[in-house]
Amino acid sequence: MSQISIINAKTKDDIAAVKAVFIDYMAFIEDYLGQSLCFQGTDAEFATFPDIYDALLLVRLDGEAVAACGIKPFKPGICELKRLYCRPAGRGHRLGQRLTERAISQAKTLGYSQMFLDTDAGLTHANKIYEALGFKDIDRYYDNPMGCSRYMALDLKD
Template sequence: MPETIAAFSIRAIEPRDDAAVARIIRAVMPEFGACGTGFAINDPEVDWMSRAYDGPRCAYFVVERDGNVEGGGGVAPLEGGDADTCELRKMYFLPTLRGLGAGAELMSRCLDVARRIGFKHCYLETLTGMDSAMKLYERTGFRRIDGPRGATGHGGCNTFYLLDL
């Protein structure tokens, strides 16, 4: 008999999710060698994501499965960028959530919100080795660009994408 994979749901982050999201980010980043200075793992906002994304022109979502938060991602204005550009930020999934279509669904949700907020472009930074994520970005229409934009503080990232919304 085939194994049944539990469905997932996506909702806006709440304060009760902060600890789970911080654990996810801190568990996933080392998996891809993203440790040390210049990576979100050391970003203080990781501990209070619900407050960090409660501001204007910001949104962060969590992905739940069986009542447990297993991933998340959001958008916010690109620090040091133009007012028309947002950044896709802190999109990470536990291995148990990968391959279920949650990435594409969450990406769609984030980009829809970015358009409604009034952004014209979405920027993101990632790291060599995050191959599945890069395939998702490219399937979604992001195009690779030569270098960083804005002032994200993520100096450890080495691959950059932009999408016209």
């Protein structure tokens, strides 16, 4: 049986592991979309990593870093779920759902009342997770030149 741990990345090594997963995510999503995400300020994000995040979550499977996501402040009371990605080596263990659930819990602990995210409608597995956890479609909440994005929000108040 596989050993799975989901942690708040705090150490230098764990933060570096999250950054590596995020870089893999960037390569995956830019290849999938056929365009760069530089409009999101990714150069500055990675140059000062992890400064823009309130929390980083890391999943290890049998000791190997396989998935991660970040919680980023958006505006008072609202955070964004960012860069959620599971490497191929971690797939098949429901890590995307488990990681999203942990991020929701962490955002509540941090005092947020809402969580926003953007995704691509074609990423059906991710969309199913978000829908199952109660995320609802919302209007575009930031300037995004890509027309294929789907914007969602979750009310974090119990």
